[in-house]
Amino acid sequence: MAPSSRGAPADEFRRGWPVVAACFCVATFAWGFGFYGKSVYVGVLHDARGWPLSLITTATTIFYFAGGVALIYVHRVIRTLGPQFLLFLGIVILGVATIGFTWSQSPWQLFAWSLLMAVGWACTTVTAIAITISYWFDRRRGFALKMALNGASAGGFTIAPLMASAIDRFGLENGVALLVIACLVLLVPTIFIGIRRNPPSAVSVVGPEQASAKHDDRPALQNEGEAFRSLHFWSIALPFALSLTAQVGFIINQVALLLPHLGIDGAGIAIALTAIAAVVGRSALAPFIDRLNQRRASSIAFAWQAAGLAVIIIMPDSTAALYIGCIIVGLSVGNIVSLPILVIQHEFAPRSFGLVVGLNSTVITLISAAGPALFGLAHDLSGTYAASLCLCIGLQMASCLTILCSPRAVRSSAAVAETG
Numbered sequence: 060m061a062p063s064s065r066g067a068p069a070d071e072f073r074r075g076w077p078v079v080a081a082c083f084c085v086a087t088f089a090w091g092f093g094f095y096g097k098s099v100y101v102g103v104l105h106d107a108r109g110w111p112l113s114l115i116t117t118a119t120t121i122f123y124f125a126g127g128v129a130l131i132y133v134h135r136v137i138r139t140l141g142p143q144f145l146l147f148l149g150i151v152i153l154g155v156a157t158i159g160f161t162w163s164q165s166p167w168q169l170f171a172w173s174l175l176m177a178v179g180w181a182c183t184t185v186t187a188i189a190i191t192i193s194y195w196f197d198r199r200r201g202f203a204l205k206m207a208l209n210g211a212s213a214g215g216f217t218i219a220p221l222m223a224s225a226i227d228r229f230g231l232e233n234g235v236a237l238l239v240i241a242c243l244v245l246l247v248p249t250i251f252i253g254i255r256r257n258p259p260s261a262v263s264v265v266g267p268e269q270a271s272a273k274h275d276d277r278p279a280l281q282n283e284g285e286a287f288r289s290l291h292f293w294s295i296a297l298p299f300a301l302s303l304t305a306q307v308g309f310i311i312n313q314v315a316l317l318l319p320h321l322g323i324d325g326a327g328i329a330i331a332l333t334a335i336a337a338v339v340g341r342s343a344l345a346p347f348i349d350r351l352n353q354r355r356a357s358s359i360a361f362a363w364q365a366a367g368l369a370v371i372i373i374m375p376d377s378t379a380a381l382y383i384g385c386i387i388v389g390l391s392v393g394n395i396v397s398l399p400i401l402v403i404q405h406e407f408a409p410r411s412f413g414l415v416v417g418l419n420s421t422v423i424t425l426i427s428a429a430g431p432a433l434f435g436l437a438h439d440l441s442g443t444y445a446a447s448l449c450l451c452i453g454l455q456m457a458s459c460l461t462i463l464c465s466p467r468a469v470r471s472s473a474a475v476a477e478t479g
């Protein structure tokens with residue numbers, strides 16, 4: 060790191076915590092309506108409209124794929140609009156599209172609103188939040204990012220239950236609309252108060268410490284084509300894509316897996332424990348993450364989640380073991396989402412941060428979207444969820460080994476990043 064950054068941490072905390080708070084609230088909104096909420100209103104749409112579930116889930120798949128493609132452009136848009144207006148625009152688009160999705164009266168409307176939701180999702184999730192945090196934090200960016208992304212888990216605790224209650228009381232269309240509007244009324248001023256229109260002068264528009272870039276030996280990628288041709292880029296994107304394929308496959312099918320053993324109430328408790336564990340795991344690692352070797356920490360997180368899945372396989376008829384397995388899995392859920400961003404920060408020059416984070420998120424999103432299908436296919440071919448869990452364990456262990464097998468150029472650039 061450049062010497063100019065040695066006195067940065069205290070100043071980062073002083074000027075940056077309102078940004079962390081605002082990003083936490085944005086993450087709560089984004090994951091609440093764009094991820095956890097989908098399990099609520101997709102099921103209600105199936106019952107209310109009588110449409111095949113495959114039709115609704117296909118629209119959801121398109122949402123994730125389109126969102127993954129849109130992530131490529133987030134770093135460019137944020138340079139033009141600034142982080143404050145990008146997040147504001149993103150929550151408005153996501154909120155309006157969510158209302159439109161639940162008001163759909165014909166299948167084509169589902170797909171149209173899903174595409175618009177994808178734009179709002181891309182502007183409010185990991186890439187947008189990570190780049191926003193990078194304007195205010197450098198030395199403690201890992202800690203700040205993990206605290207902000209705890210909002211993702213909070214979306215499961217707050218938005219999803221409130222949505223279910225609102226739908227039960229006011230109906231699907233009115234319930235979702237009222238909740239979206241109420242959240243926007245609270246969130247819009249939070250963004251404008253917590254995030255300044257212009258980032259601090261000490262931080263460049265393309266990442267921190269731009270002024271000292273000439274002293275930085277880490278690779279600086281210029282465009283998307285150069286990134287996709289970079290072995291360094293793929294040494295990060297591929298292991299995290301494989302890991303998140305396993306993670307998404309397990310979480311999406313968690314209810315179906317646990318229902319025969321725990322019942323609906325028990326499965327709900329297991330999901331809640333997984334989400335709570337995600338917050339605990341992310342928060343516990345946050346104070347230390349900026350001082351750790353990011354690749355080794357990632358490898359441990361992959362292996363830890365594999366261990367949790369193994370507990371479920373070994374003792375499927377033990378209620379306590381199923382809960383413990385879900386907790387173990389949950390402890391690494393949040394860290395696996397945030398760690399690739401921190402690896403990128405350590406191993407790439409600051410001016411490439413937005414570009415590489417956006418492309419990495421795109422690769423991960425597009426590949427991990429296959430997780431639920433692969434999980435279900437393994438189950439159908441074998442007739443048991445043990446095969447699906449073994450597939451997930453295999454993907455996690457492959458990620459565990461791949462992230463450690465970095466090229467020499469990667470190891471040397473990481474060493475540069477961790478010195479000073």
